[in-house]
Amino acid sequence: MTRLPSIAAWVVPVLFTASILILSATNRSGAARAPMRLSSSEVSLYNSPTGRAPWLSLTWTHVIDAPSRGVRDLPRRGFAVLTLSSDSGVESRLTVVDTGDDADALAARYPDGRTHLIAAATIRGTRVVELEPSRIAIPAHLAAQLPPPAWRTSRAPSTALVVTVQYGSRQEPWLVDISHRATP
């Protein structure tokens, strides 16, 4: 008897890619918030010399505590609002100022994307433990702006970077620009 792979074996990979492309396009073309400019103090860079894709992650501090659900410390899904504080004494000026379950409600409360960033987050107890996604891919055309490849995360390169990040309608981020700002 001649057997053939199930049609799903051919269709599933193609469908998956198509759905990712559609979701990504929806995220960027929907009600995207204005981009926010961050300095190299607010990001951690990873740029391997072995050809692996470079990425960055945001670093932040807490000002407020999320309301506790009291459910045995299980990590729950939510949204965090971050802004750049004026306190220059902290390691990262990016600060969590609000949390919630409804991204639209938070967007209505903090409409300006240039001053307030709304990201999907994992909240444990009263603290934001991780932003989702935890890493932001650096496109090839922006990777040329990065410091020379290093094996470890670079928090403060000798030439200060300005990273412009934008979040879309699905609260998924992308990098708009990376540029240099000469340190005095």
Place this chain on the structure above:
Amino acid sequence: MTSRSEAQHRADQVAAFRHEVAALQAEGVALDAAQLEAVRRHHDALLTALTREHDVDATLAARQMSLGMRAASLLGAAALTAAIVSFVSRVWSSLPEAGQVALLTAAPLAGVLAMSIAARLEKTRYVASLFASVACAAFVMQTVMLGSLFNMRSSPHTVAAWSIFALAVAWPWRFWLPYAFAVGAAAVYVPAVLMWALGYHWAVVFERPDALILPAVLLLPLNQRAPADLVIAGRTTLLGLVLIPLLFVSSTSVSTLLPVAEGTARVLYQLIAVAVAIALIADGIRARHEDKVMLGSVFAGIFILIRFVDWWWDWMPKYLFFLILAALALGGLWVLRVMRRRVKDA
């Protein structure tokens, strides 16, 4: 005969019969030559048909070589998967985004194509099973790397996609490794999507491993409807997803989903572990499922050893600890010997 396992069982019966006839003749027992010749001709035709349709191992040497080929197939799949992942990591940054997307989508499709061609050209299908496993690994790589490339939020539905693809790859030629992966992914998806729908991060099922136990138990009856060649692989995977979390939550301080104190939860799961071990071994003996008896026995052994270490290791002299273990093992052997004699006499 619908499955390879049934065909192999029939071939094993023929081989055992032939060995027994040779032994009887060597011991001087008189056997009717005409009848033996008729049986021999019938068995030759049967083995020819079974080998042609199901590629069974007609001799012990052939069976040993098949085991070697299975091991080589598994190693080959792991090595080929590692080579593909390393290659993709190496060339990744030099590709434009469209090229990256095309490469990731093409990888599992190439695996499916290679599997289809190999299954047609090679009757033993060991090479085809290798490509089936590689196709599954390539699809996992596709989902993970596309998610990273487009900065997508993690979702439990990716695990469902893994299960569907692996099942589609495993089903036509009954490849056990992709099927085991499909069943495992399905057992993880059920509690993951439930936690996600309740507003929690879906990966909490790994942080609280007892979340995996009940869905795996509920999937066991469904697995019984799978083709005979795949049932054992699925059952072993699901029982593993029951027993390993049970071992963790009954023996370590890992958190559980139960709304009780940690110590109370651990004692409760220890009682459940004892009941599960006894039930699994008893059911395995009743249903003649060797895999269940083996899994239950290994689980019971590890569980008892952990209990003894927990209770006695800190204060008991080590020689006494191991002496008691040896005495218990001998005691267990004596009990099993008595039970075996009763089964034989019954």
